[in-house]
Amino acid sequence: MATFLCISSFFKGADFLIACKEAGNTVFLVTSRGLEGKPWPTSHIDEIFYIQEKPNDDWNLDDLIGGTAYLMRSRKIDRVVALDDFDVEKAALVRETFRLPGMGQTTGRHFRDKLAMRVKAAEAGINVPAFIGLFNDVEVDNYLKTVKAPWLIKPRSEASATGIEKCHTSEQVWNIIDALGQKRHNYLIEQFRPGDVYHVDAINDNRKVVFCQVSKYLSTPFEVAHGGGIFRSATVAHGSEDDKALQKMNEDVMKAFGMNYSASHTEFIKCHEDGQFYFLETASRVGGANLAEMVYFASGVQLWKEWAKVEDHAANGSSYVSPKKMKNYSGIIISLCKNLRAGYEEFDDPEVVWKLHLDNHIGVIVKSKSEKKVLELLDKYADLIKNKYHASAPAKASSKS
Numbered sequence: 001m002a003t004f005l006c007i008s009s010f011f012k013g014a015d016f017l018i019a020c021k022e023a024g025n026t027v028f029l030v031t032s033r034g035l036e037g038k039p040w041p042t043s044h045i046d047e048i049f050y051i052q053e054k055p056n057d058d059w060n061l062d063d064l065i066g067g068t069a070y071l072m073r074s075r076k077i078d079r080v081v082a083l084d085d086f087d088v089e090k091a092a093l094v095r096e097t098f099r100l101p102g103m104g105q106t107t108g109r110h111f112r113d114k115l116a117m118r119v120k121a122a123e124a125g126i127n128v129p130a131f132i133g134l135f136n137d138v139e140v141d142n143y144l145k146t147v148k149a150p151w152l153i154k155p156r157s158e159a160s161a162t163g164i165e166k167c168h169t170s171e172q173v174w175n176i177i178d179a180l181g182q183k184r185h186n187y188l189i190e191q192f193r194p195g196d197v198y199h200v201d202a203i204n205d206n207r208k209v210v211f212c213q214v215s216k217y218l219s220t221p222f223e224v225a226h227g228g229g230i231f232r233s234a235t236v237a238h239g240s241e242d243d244k245a246l247q248k249m250n251e252d253v254m255k256a257f258g259m260n261y262s263a264s265h266t267e268f269i270k271c272h273e274d275g276q277f278y279f280l281e282t283a284s285r286v287g288g289a290n291l292a293e294m295v296y297f298a299s300g301v302q303l304w305k306e307w308a309k310v311e312d313h314a315a316n317g318s319s320y321v322s323p324k325k326m327k328n329y330s331g332i333i334i335s336l337c338k339n340l341r342a343g344y345e346e347f348d349d350p351e352v353v354w355k356l357h358l359d360n361h362i363g364v365i366v367k368s369k370s371e372k373k374v375l376e377l378l379d380k381y382a383d384l385i386k387n388k389y390h391a392s393a394p395a396k397a398s399s400k401s
Contacts (some may be wrong), residue, residue: 001025002078002315005068007091009059011038012288013083015304018044023312028071030064032057061093068094079315085283088112101314103260103284110257111264111284114156115188117257118279124256126249127278129269131190134177143189144170150192153177157186166192193278195271198236200250201287201295201303202266203322204259205310210322213295214246218331218378229392230385231289231363232378234331235298237371242270249277259284261314263307265291290332290356290363297353297367298330331374333381334363338391346384351377362389 003026006017011031021027021044029040033050034057040048049067051059071077080100082091092108094100109116121128130147134140144151153176155163167173167189177184197220203211218232236243250266265287267280286292292303301323313320334356342362344355349366351373356363362385366377 002312003076004028004079004081004311004315005030005071005077005094006081006083007031007064007087007094008083009035009053009057009086009090010084011035011040013286013304014039014041015302016081016083016286016308017041019305019308020312021045023308025312025315028075028077030067032059059090061090064090064094065097068098072098079311081311082285085112085285088284103258103262107258108284111259111282112157114154114281116156117282118188118190120256121253121279124252126252126256127276129191129193129278129280131188134180134184134187134189140173140177140189141170144173147191151189152192153187153189155187193269193271193273195269195273195278197280198242198246198268198270198277199233199287199291200246200264200266200268201291202250202254202264203262203301203303203306203310204254204264205261205313205320205322207255207260209247209251209254210310210320211299211301211306211325212247212250213299213301213325214243215291215294215298216242218375230333230335230382230390232331232333232382233291233294234374234378235294235329235371238327245277249279253279253282257282261310263303289334290354290365293354294330294332294365297365298326298328300324300326300328328367328369329371329374330365330367331378332363332365333378333385334361335385335389336360336391337362337389339389342389346388347381349377360391 001024004020005028007030009032018041026046029045029048033052051063080091080094082088088108089112092105095102096105110120115133118128118131132143150168153165197217199215201213202209214236215233216236219229223229224231262284263286264284266282268277269280270277286303296302310320337360340359347364351366351368352364353367354365366374368374
């Protein structure tokens with residue numbers, strides 16, 4: 001059996017830790033000191049190591065490397081796993097430093113750096129909205145003159161829709177660039193292509209996509225983050241043209257980016273103007289916002305547990321057998337709630353299979369054999385939440401989701 005060093009600067013991945021331990025492995029967790037009081041599954045973790053965060057909640061990487069080096073004096077580490085988007089590069093650094101197998105720093109950047117992933121996708125012939133890094137004034141000026149507005153200025157290393165600015169004029173762009181100052185190199189600009197946003201949640205084993213589920217955001221992450229909307233997503237019709245096109249496009253992305261074995265969450269947009277799919281971004285992790293639960297009720301596949309199985313088999317040299325995928329339909333709806341605790345008495349349809357129990361939030365997942373029924377229920381509950389429960393808050397400057 002192998003020894004896993006799992007890194008998470010955010011409270012997530014309990015199902016991965018449990019499955020990894022139940023497979024007979026030794027499991028170590030490295031996390032932030034501020035998460036010490038969280039309900040980690042300690043019965044399935046051999047030892048937890050804490051790193052004191054810096055004032056900006058980030059880690060001193062010298063502490064991570066030094067601590068790992070000290071740990072390895074008496075313990076053998078076989079695999080390093082990043083459980084959160086913000087830890088992909090940390091895990092890659094540990095692997096590179098100690099020459100451990102898995103995703104290195106170059107490949108890790110393709111799943112973390114929004115500019116690097118766009119460059120890589122474009123090189124592979126995958127559709128991406130027109131983009132450029134904010135490095136050179138002449139190149140940016142030429143971009144603004146040749147690429148039609150509006151544009152989005154995006155941070156290269158944030159998660160979800162955090163920190164995105166929409167611009168309609170060159171003056172707006174230059175004002176933002178000036179305000180960024182010495183940090184402008186951490187941002188990119190791309191053309192805003194209005195359309196429907198999809199997400200593909202997948203598992204890779206031995207460089208092959210062995211599980212894939214295509215879903216569509218009914219409210220885009222950008223709309224929710226910047227407009228205070230209600231988050232919704234639902235399964236795309238099995239075997240539809242969109243389903244087949246996005247499964248193929250996701251395979252192309254994973255191949256181009258060098259994905260070996262991991263979970264992934266990848267987003268695409270279907271442009272209203274030309275009907276084409278465009279790659280937006282990807283991450284080598286399970287999707288946030290309880291999308292793993294939604295995927296489970298549609299497919300019967302638990303992403304965190306399957307990812308752990310893939311890592312376990314890779315570490316121990318055994319063959320992984322992918323699970324049989326069910327073809328149900330599911331949908332999720334989540335909103336901030338003006339009440340501390342949500343009351344679910346009115347969410348009484350038999351299709352409701354999951355309820356969110358989190359302070360000042362309300363949310364459910366519905367499941368059915370019928371795509372139409374799922375969409376009808378999501379519309380019904382969206383109206384109910386909007387009229388009775390919904391609260392909104394401004395987007396935060398930084399978020400781990």
